[in-house]
Amino acid sequence: MKQIKTVDAVGQVLCHDITQILPGQFKGRKFKKGHVVKEEDIPVLLSLGKDNLYVWEAVEGMIHENDGAIFLKDIAAGENLEFSEIKEGKIDFIAGIDGLLKIDVDTLLKLNSIDDIMMATLHNNFEVKKGTKVAGTRVIPLLIGEEKLEEAKKVVGENKIVSVLPFKPKKVGIVTTGNEIYHKRIVDKFGPVIEGKVGKYNCEIIGQIICPDDKEVIKEAIQKFINKGAELICCTGGMSVDPDDVTPTAIKECGAELVTYGSPILPGAMFLLAYYNEVPIMGIPGCAMYNKTTVFDVILPRLLVNERLNKADIAAYGHGGLCMQCDTCTYPACNFAKI
Numbered sequence: 001m002k003q004i005k006t007v008d009a010v011g012q013v014l015c016h017d018i019t020q021i022l023p024g025q026f027k028g029r030k031f032k033k034g035h036v037v038k039e040e041d042i043p044v045l046l047s048l049g050k051d052n053l054y055v056w057e058a059v060e061g062m063i064h065e066n067d068g069a070i071f072l073k074d075i076a077a078g079e080n081l082e083f084s085e086i087k088e089g090k091i092d093f094i095a096g097i098d099g100l101l102k103i104d105v106d107t108l109l110k111l112n113s114i115d116d117i118m119m120a121t122l123h124n125n126f127e128v129k130k131g132t133k134v135a136g137t138r139v140i141p142l143l144i145g146e147e148k149l150e151e152a153k154k155v156v157g158e159n160k161i162v163s164v165l166p167f168k169p170k171k172v173g174i175v176t177t178g179n180e181i182y183h184k185r186i187v188d189k190f191g192p193v194i195e196g197k198v199g200k201y202n203c204e205i206i207g208q209i210i211c212p213d214d215k216e217v218i219k220e221a222i223q224k225f226i227n228k229g230a231e232l233i234c235c236t237g238g239m240s241v242d243p244d245d246v247t248p249t250a251i252k253e254c255g256a257e258l259v260t261y262g263s264p265i266l267p268g269a270m271f272l273l274a275y276y277n278e279v280p281i282m283g284i285p286g287c288a289m290y291n292k293t294t295v296f297d298v299i300l301p302r303l304l305v306n307e308r309l310n311k312a313d314i315a316a317y318g319h320g321g322l323c324m325q326c327d328t329c330t331y332p333a334c335n336f337a338k339i
Ligand SMILES: Nc1nc2c(c(=O)[nH]1)N[C@H]1C(S)=C(S)[C@@H](COP(=O)(O)OP(=O)(O)OC[C@H]3O[C@@H](n4cnc5c(N)ncnc54)[C@H](O)[C@@H]3O)O[C@H]1N2
Pocket: 176, 177, 178, 180, 181, 186, 187, 188, 189, 190, 191, 236, 237, 238, 239, 240, 241, 242, 245, 268, 269, 270, 284, 285, 286, 287, 288, 289
């Protein structure tokens, strides 16, 4: 701590709060401990009778909290983010576009394991709107040792911790299976559900093929969509264990690489995901026609940011993968499928 003349204090850091009293109007803190004095503050400080100030002496190797927050922002921020002004040593990260929030959870844990540093985020894979606050970071003390920030930089490396990825609308083919629909015993109710959900992301439906419970016919339908340039294929019906449930076998035999048949998500246990080269094929269980929110809502956004999912990505959903089936669904602002 050192004493300096207020007129020389621009850029200096206040050592303590400074109170202002305006009789009958205001009594309270005008400047906070840690405030960096700006040009426009000088007349105000002088009007408060502060001709001299106690300020921090620059200490070799110590960084002010504001600079610490900027440092953390610079190492952790990925694509499509905007930032708040620094307030009380904290910077907020704000989604710069509508999209899917990606958090590198492992790196975030390593960063938060360093003393005197914090970063808090929304959940990984959360759908966000432009303007949503998605993360905040600061250092804990007023001054932080340079070596802590260097450690943070090392831990983060090239892995950006927070990003927002834009949705890439896809051309979607719908394969609807079931003898009862094919023979017009009942009206198809699944097609409109899929259309509505992919439509929300501006995907284009390039066709719907209604198939009987016949493996070869279903395989042909999938192949037709591949040839037609489908970028996502949604199969419905026949996903469970009845003798007529041949859709999983048809998907497996059409030449696609199977990621999983089965998911630790309820509703959605009978979900299947495969890739025909780059084209994801989803086998969507009947629950997605009935329940408001299911495995389909959880996985679809990730496919629409072109993530290539593997078995471990799906397995990770078990913890939190149980929907509470609330009377009024607030998904994604709830516990369901947060990883
Ligand atoms: N014995 C078992 N039965 C069921 C199991 C199981 O493990 N063992 N799992 C249950 C779970 S979980 C789900 S989810 C559903 C999965 O159903 P599927 O995807 O196999 O669907 P289907 O059996 O073909 O049909 C179920 C039901 O929905 C009607 N349906 C199907 N598609 C349409 C459509 N496009 N439009 C209108 N209605 C449709 C169908 O007629 C059936 O009534 O299975 C549980 N059962």
